[in-house]
Each structure stands twice: as structure tokens, then as C-alpha cells.
Amino acid sequence: MNLSGKTFVVMGVANKRSIAWGIARSLHNAGARLIFTYAGERIESSVRDLANSLEAEGTLVLPCDVTSDEAIASCFAEIKEAVGTIHGLAHCIAFAKTEDLKGEFVSTSRDGFLLAQNISSYSLTAVAKVARELMTEGGSIVTLTYLGGERAIPNYNVMGVAKASLDASVRYLASDLGKDGIRVNSISAGPIRTLSAKAIGEFNSILSEIEAKAPLRRTTTPEEVGDTALFLFSDLSRGITGENIHVDSGYHIL
Numbered sequence: 001m002n003l004s005g006k007t008f009v010v011m012g013v014a015n016k017r018s019i020a021w022g023i024a025r026s027l028h029n030a031g032a033r034l035i036f037t038y039a040g041e042r043i044e045s046s047v048r049d050l051a052n053s054l055e056a057e058g059t060l061v062l063p064c065d066v067t068s069d070e071a072i073a074s075c076f077a078e079i080k081e082a083v084g085t086i087h088g089l090a091h092c093i094a095f096a097k098t099e100d101l102k103g104e105f106v107s108t109s110r111d112g113f114l115l116a117q118n119i120s121s122y123s124l125t126a127v128a129k130v131a132r133e134l135m136t137e138g139g140s141i142v143t144l145t146y147l148g149g150e151r152a153i154p155n156y157n158v159m160g161v162a163k164a165s166l167d168a169s170v171r172y173l174a175s176d177l178g179k180d181g182i183r184v185n186s187i188s189a190g191p192i193r194t195l196s197a198k199a200i201g202e203f204n205s206i207l208s209e210i211e212a213k214a215p216l217r218r219t220t221t222p223e224e225v226g227d228t229a230l231f232l233f234s235d236l237s238r239g240i241t242g243e244n245i246h247v248d249s250g251y252h253i254l
């Protein structure tokens, strides 16, 4: 797989456990140039350290809080100025209030519901709108979803509803952007212990269930997700758009 000469935006690295970091490493190993975006000064140094550890020329690290259209516009204006054209974008962003990731979904507040939808689902459309302008040679957009958007999974609650909306957005965006040669797909990752996952109630028991019952009898790694993203970013997947690929040791078939 050779992506040298191509530039990819990776949104959502927080630390070395982030799935976005797994995707970044797969892209980097294939020779791609990377642009990282992050939200909040709190994680800036961690993202910069990881980006520097790649020792790759031309890597950029830019702020982009996806709740702000102005922040998205200014981030992509900077990207345009620096590289002109991008070939792909990894959207690895989600957030919900901890209190909405346990107990009964029926207790979800209006605020909590809208917050999860805004950051975890609408942001894909907000970003695709501006990224499209930079994908002048066509492109590939990949987002991350979870089985909790297809089924009611205990504690996933408000995030499951946000993922269902994200999954539908993938189909509508794929339908709109196909004529520009831009493909839009998702990866439904099996549970991985990351910063965001820590907020989900009884996450350890979800991991144990996968180890005990998934066809492959093991949990998913960020590297496995990264390599599937690499496939979706490459020409090998040129006929695929609007699709969701489960990278979950086969758990979803049960």
C-alpha cells in the first residue's frame, strides 16, 4: 500500500490509545502525509508529541473544536493554505455526558441528547461540507461507529442514538459526494479501552463478553481498525461508498 504524495486529515487523536492514533500510524506506514486536529488546550501537547514521534516532514497539528463552524472553517482554511488538496479525512470524534452513559436511556436530558448528537454525529456533516472543497482529486472520508447504533446495548444509551444518526449521515453524505469522486464509509469498531470508552458504564464487562463469545475470541485493536481505514482510504476500496465495515472480531454476527 503506497499513499506517498497524499495528504490525510486525522481528527480525534487524544493520546496513544486513541483509535485515531491507530489510523494515523497505518496511514504513516503507507507513506501518507498527516494533518492532525485536536480540541482543547488540555490535549494539545499530547497530540504534538505523538505527531512529532512520527518524525515525518510536513506533519501539521491544528486546533479544531467541531462544535464551532468558525473553528472548522478556520482550521480547513489553514489546511488549504498549507497543502491545497487533501485526499482523505478520518473523523474519530464522539462525546456524551458521563451521566448519559449509564442506567436507563429514557432518563436522557434534552441537553445531553443534543450534545451527543452535535459532537458525535452532526460534526461529520459539518466537516464533510468544508473538506469537500479541498478534495479536488476525489477523496475518502472514514468515520467510526459502534454496534450500539444498530442495537440497544446496555449503558451505551445516548451514544447509540448518536451513532444511528451518524450511520444514516454516512449514507446521505455518500449519496451527495459520490459525484465529486468522494467516498464516505464507516468502521464499526469493537470495544477498545480508550479515554472515551472509560466513560461508558460497565465497559470491562463488555470487553469480557467479546473475549468469551466473539468468533475470534479476542478484543479489537486500534491497529486492526487502522488497517481497515487504510483500505478504505486506498484505491483498493474504490468501488465502496456508504458502507459500514465491522472490525469487531465478528461479534456483530451473534
Ligand SMILES: NC(=O)c1ccc[n+]([C@@H]2O[C@H](COP(=O)([O-])OP(=O)(O)OC[C@H]3O[C@@H](n4cnc5c(N)ncnc54)[C@H](O)[C@@H]3O)[C@@H](O)[C@H]2O)c1
Residues within 6 Å of the ligand: 011, 012, 013, 014, 015, 017, 018, 019, 020, 038, 039, 043, 064, 065, 066, 067, 091, 092, 093, 094, 095, 119, 144, 145, 146, 188, 189, 190, 191, 192, 193, 194, 195, 196, 197
Ligand atoms: N473505544 C471504543 O470502544 C470505540 C468503539 C467503536 C467506536 N468508537 C468511536 O471511535 C471514535 C474515537 O474514540 P476513541 O475510542 O478513540 O476515544 P478517544 O477519547 O481517544 O477519542 C475521542 C476524541 O474525540 C475528541 N473530541 C471530543 N469532543 C470534541 C470536539 N468538540 N471537537 C473535536 N474533537 C472532540 C476528543 O478530543 C478525542 O480526541 C469515537 O467516535 C468513538 O465513538 C470507539
